[in-house]
Amino acid sequence: MNRVLIVEDEPDVGRGILLVLEAEGIRAETVGSAEEALVRIQHSAFDVLVTDYKLGRMDGIELLKRVKVAWPSTRIVVITAFGTIEKAVEAMSHGATRYLTKPFQAAELVSTVQEALEETTLAHQLEELRERLAQEAGYGDIITRDxxxxxxxxxxxxxxxxxxxxxxxxxxxxxxxxxxxxxxxxxxxxxxxxxxxxxxxxxxxxxxxxxxxxxxxxxxxxxxxxxxxxxxxxxxxxxxxxxxxxxxxxxxxxxxxxxxxxxxxxxxxxxxxxxxxxxxxxxxxxxxxxxxxxxxxxxxxxxxxxxxxLPPLRERPGDIPLLAEHFVMRCAELYPMPAKVIDPASHKLLATYSWPGNVRELWNVIQHAFLLTEGETISPSDIILHRVPLPASLDVPFFFDLPYEKAREQVMSTFQREYLSRLIQNSRGNLSEVGRRSGLTRTAVYKIIKKLGLEVS
Ligand SMILES: Nc1ncnc2c1ncn2[C@@H]1O[C@H](COP(=O)(O)OP(=O)(O)OP(=O)(O)O)[C@@H](O)[C@H]1O
Ligand SMILES: [Mg+2]
Structure with a gap:
């Protein structure tokens, strides 16, 4: 486990903090922006994040909020400028563990970071124990804390x-x-x-x-x-x-x-x-x-x-953010694209949905969001809910053992379902518009909708 990540847009200040911590035998790294920090933290976890309040595009508070949602056990120390105590208070109210006011002494920095590190040690020991037990038990790919x-x-x-x-x-x-x-x-x-x-x-x-x-x-x-x-x-x-x-x-x-x-x-x-x-x-x-x-x-x-x-996903709300984070990481391994993070607003959105298709639906939604998002952050507009979950039939290898006609029928109905439900959504439920966009008659659209039992809202 990496220990401290320093987020500081002034390279000299960042390097200074790094040297002080390293002199005390504390392992640390620096990055120059909140965005870089989010990417770095995707790849390896940090115990403590030391961040300047004032950064470039995304400020320290925004970074703090995101880190708190996705990596709740990370302790965060926010550095604020002299005379801006209200900023420090704001940071604490968003879950910062400690703050430092510039200019600070090396000793002050070291003791603050050390306290934050100590807090994480116990949490980590517990987590490691749990992970080891899970591994020994071979739960492997089943992710849950429910x-x-x-x-x-x-x-x-x-x-x-x-x-x-x-x-x-x-x-x-x-x-x-x-x-x-x-x-x-x-x-x-x-x-x-x-x-x-x-x-x-x-x-x-x-x-x-x-x-x-x-x-x-x-x-x-x-x-x-x-x-x-x-x-x-x-x-x-x-x-x-x-x-x-x-x-x-x-x-x-x-x-x-x-x-x-x-x-x-x-x-x-x-x-x-x-x-x-x-x-x-x-x-x-x-x-x-x-x-x-x-x-x-x-x-x-x-x-x-x-x-x-097995309880439905909506009855184990704690698993939603956990699975979502797990799935974005799986996407980053699966698709040749840079790592992405889910922003707090998106986590909120995911938490309020009822997930009729349960974990499979969440996996589909995250994959879509990952593939459609241009930037490094998945925000609520990238998350398309109410998609009809794919039938399980398409992910069982046994599908290929089906007679041709039966297999074709399954693929057809999956296609119709995917195609139409997306079109209905994009047309905000207006069937005439669905007809116009698809080139099908309104009656034909209606027939398919009825056959598949699609919902038009
Ligand atoms: N706890 C979990 N952790 C990680 N992945 C999960 C978890 N639960 C389900 N999944 C994933 O969700 C998808 C659906 O799971 P699975 O096929 O086992 O569901 P099922 O209950 O058999 O569904 P159906 O009744 O539709 O056949 C799979 O991709 C699976 O890997
Ligand atoms: Mg199944």
Whole structure:
């Protein structure tokens, strides 16, 4: 961890502070503007920021506000000019830890910075401990500081070594698949296959063929033997995604397989012993579906030996800024563009939105903002909310296993959804304008909107 970042637009003053601190064995660096500071701090964290109040374009207070939102644990010392005590007070009210008034003595500087550093030490020790625990636990890419989520992660640790079936419930985009992968990685099955099947994407007959497998000639089109996914996941884990939409007759067949742990490929009579762990994901409450008689109670009990519930993003507001910051950093790694920062007003905007598409939607919004922003700062005008979240179908590799027509239909509806919802937004909901801009008739526009259930506000 880097220790002190000095932000000073007068190079001599900056260098002077640096020398004094270094003479005391304190690691420090200088930059000449608030903008540079924000970029620098993206790449490595600093314990203490020493900033002049008066800088170039963006002043010390503005810098302070931004740093406070994105890196709340950084301590900030603001330097103000002689006789401007009200500026110092203002800085403190925005979260500065300490201030120094010019001209100051070297000893005064050193003791102020040292106090600020001491304050951060304990915070860091705690944070490091937490990070280490998270790493040891292998949570890897699951970012959260929400109590309920952490409880789910702790439960995953406990059940990972077992073969108990697990049911993961949560709205779309809350991280069900991510969690299922984590569960697999943390289990003794980690070095074998993890296979995810979206059961809602397939018609019943195909679902059976894909899961159980078939022998050559079992049905028209079965030109060779095919191993089903349940057997392909031997000694591994299978994720049955969107189990809520599994057709009832298929549910009965699946139940039988799970009871006996035997699979009979279509067109054969010989059951094959299987060893897979089953994880199910559902974005509707399965017990509700049981009471509506859309899901078999006996299958439900078998699948839900362990039941994990992922809270929607709007119920874990603390995760929104955390994930947003994580995602901008991921964008900077992904796209060949300079690092960017999210300004405080944008954080506020993100915090007030309801996130119907949850974490996936946040990821999409941040990517769009990152790619569209010209400068180094993502501001509210770069953030486009109310976009319809992309269907999960496009980010599952299994998509390519779909029959051509089905895949085409999915791509088409995604395209229509993206295209029209953006156009509707840009036309402020005026359908005649949408028609004019798209070259479609108003009726055609209306038909698509109805088909996709888009919202016109
Ligand atoms: N806590 C998190 N930290 C980091 N990334 C996350 C987190 N939760 C979800 N994501 C990301 O959000 C996206 C959606 O997650 P995932 O596919 O696991 O959701 P899901 O619940 O399976 O959604 P659906 O019901 O639509 O299939 C993925 O890109 C995933 O990496
Ligand atoms: Mg999913």
């Amino acid at each position: 109590r309920q989520m952490l409880e789910v992660l702790a439960a995953v640790e406990k059940i990972a070594p077992t073969v108990a079936p697990v049911l993961i419930e949560g709205e779309t985009g809350t991280g069900k698949e991510l969690l299922a992968r984590l569960l697999h990685r943390r289990s003794p099955r980690a070095h074998n296959e993890f296979i995810a099947i979206n059961t809602s994407a397939l018609p019943e007959s195909l679902l059976e063929a894909e899961l159980f497998g078939y022998s050559k000639g079992a049905f028209t089109g079965a030109s060779s033997d095919k191993k089903g996914y349940l057997l392909a996941a031997e000694k591994g884990t299978i994720l049955l995604d969107e189990v809520c939409s599994m057709p009832l007759p298929f549910q009965a067949k699946l139940l039988r397989v799970l009871e006996q742990m035997e699979v009979t490929p279509l067109g054969t009579t010989q059951p094959v012993k299987a060893d897979f762990r089953v994880i199910c994901a559902s974005n509707r409450s399965l017990s509700d579906l049981v009471s509506e008689e859309k899901f078999r109670a006996d299958l439900f009990y078998r699948l839900s030996v362990v039941r994990l519930k």
